[in-house]
Amino acid sequence: MSLQSHLAEIPEFRRQNKNFRYFLVDILAISVLATLCGADDFEEITLFGQQKEALLRRYLPLPAGPPAVDTYRRVFAKLDVTRFNACFMAWMQEVLPAEAAGQLCVDGKTLRGSGAKPLHVVSAVASGSGLSLGQVAGQGKGHELGAVPDLLALLDLRGALVSLDALSCQPHVAQQITKQGGDYLLGLKANQPTLLAEAERHTAALPDRQAHTRWAYAGDGSPVRYRVWTQSDLRWVDEQGRWPGLQTLVRVETSRHPSEGQPAVQQRYYISSRALTPAQADGFVRGHWAIENALHWQLDVTFGEDDHLLRHHHAAQNLTLVRKMALNLLKQDPSKRSIKNKRKRLAWDEPFLERLLAALCQPTT
Structure with a gap:
């Protein structure tokens, strides 16, 4: 059609x-x-x-x-809005069937021109193609977590790996994804303090030789080293029972090396229900940026969405x-x-x- x-x-x-x-x-x-x-x-x-x-x-x-x-x-x-979104999603399911979607990235974006209490639209993007697959809106960024389950319920997640940022790192979100036949990759921050502490502890001693390493360049030309470790032995993770199908802890170390001064080092952590090697984890973590680069940036810069005042x-x-x-x-x-x-x-x-x-x-x- x-x-x-x-x-x-x-x-x-x-x-x-x-x-x-x-x-x-x-x-x-x-x-x-x-x-x-x-x-x-x-x-x-x-x-x-x-x-x-x-x-x-x-x-x-x-x-x-x-x-x-x-x-x-x-x-x-x-x-x-619901019928229009359903029309959009039906068209996209025809263009990109579920089995071809691969990694689905879910994140929110504020429509800054939509009034004093602006809309916050949560979207899903297929990482490999950069195609948008659907959206659900809430009023204000604080409603993003509530909109995520509504959007996931509209999507066919069978066989897909669904990546979300730390705001959505919640057991009920993980449970919904696995119940719908998908796997999750969730950013992990201080909103889950016990699990974060366990991820830090269980990945800190992993040897350097087990890391997947790559180099890139920052916008100012500074070289950046990325090292990724995964830990699949989770017998000592007390929080595992709260996270359905949890199989992998991921640690990503980013070190920027400016021409002057000491390197700036940052650690990030993720959890996943899929068994991942360090190289696979690196690919999926990088893939999540598709929703920023392929969707949000294009809407703001190319389509001028933030400049359009529509109350x-x-x-x-x-x-x-x-x-x-x-x-x-x-x-x-x-x-x-x-x-x-x-x-x-x-x-x-x-x-x-x-x-x-x-x-x-x-x-x-």
Whole structure:
């Protein structure tokens, strides 16, 4: 099914108003296409529809022409967030089946322009592809932990390793992941003091020869050494019974070596229900950064999400889903260009845009 076909399955919620002039699927499809081409808010989406009306009419009915800006505002404010997210997730399950997802990274991001009590959206990203798979929102970062189980419940976790930061290092989160057929990799900090102390104690004496070591460079050019140890002998871990399927403690040592002064050393700890070698653990710990680099950074920098002031929370959630749809489409394009340049090319190169339209929409007859 095309993305347009999935959008067409969202029930028309305006039936009580017999006078509406624009089909819901047209409004949503234009919003995604406009966002692909560089539009970041409703005014720009409206301008795109007006400028590309002739092209859009080949694929969308548009019986009354392209919608006006107030139509987008009203529709996105009233559109059922749960149904729109379900449409998005159904499309992504078709694009990326569960067995191909691999590592799923879960983390939250605040929509800073969504008011005095901003929304905090928890998202899931497939690490290997960088594709976003779904979202659940809460009001304020303090509600992230409550949103995580709701998002996990929507995902197919069978065979996946789910990575989360230390905020979600909770026994009930670990239990839910394993019950849904997945494995967990959880950051471990002081919110679990007993387990943290045991991880520090049981990994401190591991010899250097057992570490997986790699070097990289920081933004200022300083070399950084990463060393990763894993401990699978957990007979002396008193906390093991609270964590279903716990198999591995992970210790990551990061030492930055500036040109002057002493190295700065940091220790981080993780727990996992999967048996991991040091090299595997290093790969999954690094893989978790996909949600920052492939999603949050793109939404903020490339799509200007933090600069968009949209106080209506329903509209803000729906519009961030549109951005994720557009970002996923851009990531699936095989051309070797940045996301920013792909958006510009779609805006400037109409034959390129029409090829995408033909793949997403059925031509009108």
